[in-house]
Amino acid sequence: MNLHDGPHHSSPAWLLRGIQNDPGVLTLYAGRLRLETERGVVFDTPLAAIEKLSFPWYQASGGFHVTVGGQRHRVSLTRPNGAELPAARLIGHGTELIAAGVAVRSVVDGRASGKVWRQLLGA
Numbered sequence: 001m002n003l004h005d006g007p008h009h010s011s012p013a014w015l016l017r018g019i020q021n022d023p024g025v026l027t028l029y030a031g032r033l034r035l036e037t038e039r040g041v042v043f044d045t046p047l048a049a050i051e052k053l054s055f056p057w058y059q060a061s062g063g064f065h066v067t068v069g070g071q072r073h074r075v076s077l078t079r080p081n082g083a084e085l086p087a088a089r090l091i092g093h094g095t096e097l098i099a100a101g102v103a104v105r106s107v108v109d110g111r112a113s114g115k116v117w118r119q120l121l122g123a
Contacts, residue, residue, distance in 0.1 A: 008027075008028060008029050009027070009028045009116065009117075009120055010025055010026065010027045010028075011025070011026055011077060011113050011116075011117070012024075012025060012026075012077075012079070012085065012086050013025065013026035013035060013075050013076065013077055013086075014075070014076040014077075014078075014079065014080055014083055015035065015037055015042055015073060015074070015075060016063070016074040016075070016076050016080070021076065021080045021083045022037040022038065022039060022042075023037065023038070023079075023083055023084045023085055023086040023087070023090075024036050024037035024038070024042070024086055024090060025086050025090045025091060026075065026077075026117070028117075028120055028121075031046055031047055031048075032044060032045060032046050032047065033045055033047060033050065033066070033121070035073070035075065036090055037086075037090075038087050038090070042073060043066075043068040043069070043071075043073065045068045045069070047121070049068065049069075050066060050067070050068060050121075051067040051068065051069075051070070052065070052066070052067040052072075053065070053066050053067075053121060055114065055118055059076070059114070060111055060114075061110075061111045061114030061115050061118060062076065062077050062078040062110035062111050062113075062114050063075055063076040063077050063078065063110070063114065064077075064114070064117065064118075076110070077110040077111075077113040077114045077117065078109070078110025078111070078113075079110070
């Protein structure tokens with residue numbers, strides 16, 4: 001993954017899967033959007049290949065829905081109750097995630113992150 005081409009942004013994110021939520025890292029790099037959790041890479045796609053992107057009003061900018069390859073994913077930028085933090089191996093060294101501390105993400109933090117993502121993704 002070449003992190004040096006085009007805008008780059010990363011933040012903690014959770015893949016919402018009903019009762020269980022997978023912590024991970026959402027990254028924008030070289031015109032691509034990637035979500036990786038402990039289970040592996042959920043998607044790594046060019047922005048042009050995103051079929052649908054929406055920030056539902058009921059998530060108040062704290063998350064979004066994205067359809068890639070015909071599969072819809074629900075992503076939260078606010079840590080769900082009881083969810084783990086992203087694993088250290090996903091965060092990496094020297095990234096802006098470490099600078100942010102990957103602390104417990106409050107609703108306010110999640111909404112602020114969502115506003116940044118909304119702007120970056122042009123939604």
